[in-house]
Every structure is written in structure tokens, then in C-alpha cells.
Amino acid sequence: MTSHDKPSRYGHLECNSPIAAWRFDRQVEECAAASPQTIVDIGCGWGELLQRVTAKVPGAKAYGIDSDLELLERGRAGAVAKGIADRLEFVEYQGDDWTEPADLVICIGAVHAFGTGTDALRELYKIVKPGGRLLIGDGVWNRVPNEAELAGMWPGTTTGDFLLLPEFVDVAVETGFRPLRVESVEQSEWDDFESQFLADKEVWLLANPSHEKADEIREQTDAHRDWWLRGHRGLLGFAYLTLGRPVA
Ligand SMILES: C[S@@+](CC[C@H](N)C(=O)[O-])C[C@H]1O[C@@H](n2cnc3c(N)ncnc32)[C@H](O)[C@@H]1O
Numbered sequence: 568m569t570s571h572d573k574p575s576r577y578g579h580l581e582c583n584s585p586i587a588a589w590r591f592d593r594q595v596e597e598c599a600a601a602s603p604q605t606i607v608d609i610g611c612g613w614g615e616l617l618q619r620v621t622a623k624v625p626g627a628k629a630y631g632i633d634s635d636l637e638l639l640e641r642g643r644a645g646a647v648a649k650g651i652a653d654r655l656e657f658v659e660y661q662g663d664d665w666t667e668p669a670d671l672v673i674c675i676g677a678v679h680a681f682g683t684g685t686d687a688l689r690e691l692y693k694i695v696k697p698g699g700r701l702l703i704g705d706g707v708w709n710r711v712p713n714e715a716e717l718a719g720m721w722p723g724t725t726t727g728d729f730l731l732l733p734e735f736v737d738v739a740v741e742t743g744f745r746p747l748r749v750e751s752v753e754q755s756e757w758d759d760f761e762s763q764f765l766a767d768k769e770v771w772l773l774a775n776p777s778h779e780k781a782d783e784i785r786e787q788t789d790a791h792r793d794w795w796l797r798g799h800r801g802l803l804g805f806a807y808l809t810l811g812r813p814v815a
Pocket residue numbers: 582583584609610611612613614615632633634635638660661662663674675676677679680681
């Protein structure tokens with residue numbers, strides 16, 4: 568909720584990654600259709616997808632792992648509202664320390680908990696039970712940017728931060744997974760995500776233009792919009808891979 572004191576945090580986002588409602592709904596359906604009895608979401612944020620999948624699979628036991636206490640609280644409130652708080656636990660944890668295997672592992676926009684996307688695929692393979700699934704989401708280059716293009720993106724971005732989509736899938740296959748679905752978002756899904764991300768601050772700035780923190784927040788907001796519109800827009804995509812681990 569936006570207050571006079573500060574902008575809301577993720578108040579305009581249903582989940583914290585670029586995805587259209589129709590794609591999100593389909594992912595929920597497909598994850599639930601495999602009837603996973605154990606589910607873990609690493610870097611879950613408030614775990615909207617995790618909540619919806621858990622609600623659709625009677626008896627499933629689920630864990631949402633994140634290092635951000637405020638987001639975990641939002642997740643717990645969502646689980647209570649859906650009547651699944653007895654089956655869905657939100658746990659404060661560093662994602663790369665989680666070792667309990669599950670039938671369904673989810674890791675969306677949080678591969679940095681492991682290093683790179685390649686590191687994440689290799690580590691996550693170990694916690695997907697044989698016969699189980701991984702839904703992983705991460706940025707992918709539409710085209711590898713040159714130095715001038717990189718300079719317009721958020722500070723410190725390197726070409727090594729992301730793979731091209733075929734390379735991301737290759738690493739998954741080399742790790743031992745088989746790809747059940749490969750999808751990457753449309754530009755409109757990225758634009759919606761960035762707009763809704765910035766909306767917390769923009770709405771607050773409209774209501775509090777002379778607040779003592781307004782200059783600082785305006786500067787942060789303008790910088791972020793530049794990294795998006797003059798930086799990664801069109802160059803960085805976002806892919807979701809639904810991967811199966813063969814039975815033992
Ligand atoms: C872009 S958000 C994605 C959240 C969620 N998966 C979603 O799609 O809505 C990345 C999340 O990873 C979490 N995170 C980052 N590093 C982590 C770590 N080492 N261990 C656990 N969570 C981490 C952040 O707190 C944040 O909630």
C-alpha cells in the first residue's frame with residue numbers, strides 16, 4: 568500500500584517476473600496437472616504461482632524459499648487467504664542451501680541465488696526428484712549486446728549475465744533434463760512488468776511531489792526507466808523452461 572512516507576513495494580505486480588496473465592494461468596494448470604506431492608519454489612518472493620499450484624493439488628506439501636522477510640509475509644497472508652497455510656510454508660533461507668528434493672521445483676527470476684542460469688540448472692537438477700519437473704525462468708539475450716548497448720543497461724551488466732535461448736536449453740539438456748515446454752515472453756509482457764514495477768514510485772511521486780524524499784525517488788525512477796527504455800528493451804528477453812528429469 569502506498570503511504571505518504573514511502574512508495575509501496577511491488578504493490579502493482581501480481582508476481583515479480585514478466586508474464587502475461589494467460590501464460591501464468593497455463594503454467595499453473597500445467598504444473599498442477601502433473602500432481603506433484605512435494606513442491607519447492609526457490610526465490611519465490613511472495614510465491615503467487617506457488618500458491619496457485621498448491622491450491623490446485625490436494626494434499627501437496629509446498630515450501631516457498633526466499634531471503635526477503637517482507638515478501639515471505641505477503642506469501643503467508645496469501646496462503647491463509649487461499650486456505651492452504653497448513654500445506655504451504657514460507658521459509659527464510661538462502662536458496663542455494665536448500666537440499667530437500669521435490670516433485671516440482673520452481674525458480675523464476677532468481678537464478679542469481681546460485682550464480683548464473685547455468686549454475687542454477689546444475690544445482691536445481693539435484694533437488695528435482697527423478698521423474699519430477701523444474702519450471703525455471705530467467706532473462707535470455709535476444710541478441711548479444713555490444714559494449715555501447717551494455718553501457719545503457721543497469722550498472723554492471725555483462726554479456727555473461729545471460730545466455731541466448733538455444734544455449735539456455737542446451738545447458739538444460741546437457742544437465743540431464745528433457746524440455747517439455749520452451750517459451751519466451753513478448754515485448755508487451757516486459758513492458759507491462761517494467762511499467763507495473765515503476766508504478767509504485769510514479770503513483771507516490773504524483774501524490775507527494777514536494778516530499779523531502781521526492782527528488783531521490785524521482786532520480787531512481789528516471790534512472791530505472793532509462794535502463795529499460797534505452798538499455799535492455801528489445802535486447803533482453805525472458806524465457807520459461809518446463810523441464811523433466813527422467814525417472815531413475
Ligand atoms: C525477481 S524476484 C522473483 C520472485 C518470484 N520468483 C516471482 O516470480 O514472483 C527474485 C527473488 O529472489 C529472491 N532472492 C534473491 N537471492 C536469493 C537467495 N540467495 N536466496 C533466496 N532468495 C533469493 C529475492 O528476494 C526475490 O524475491
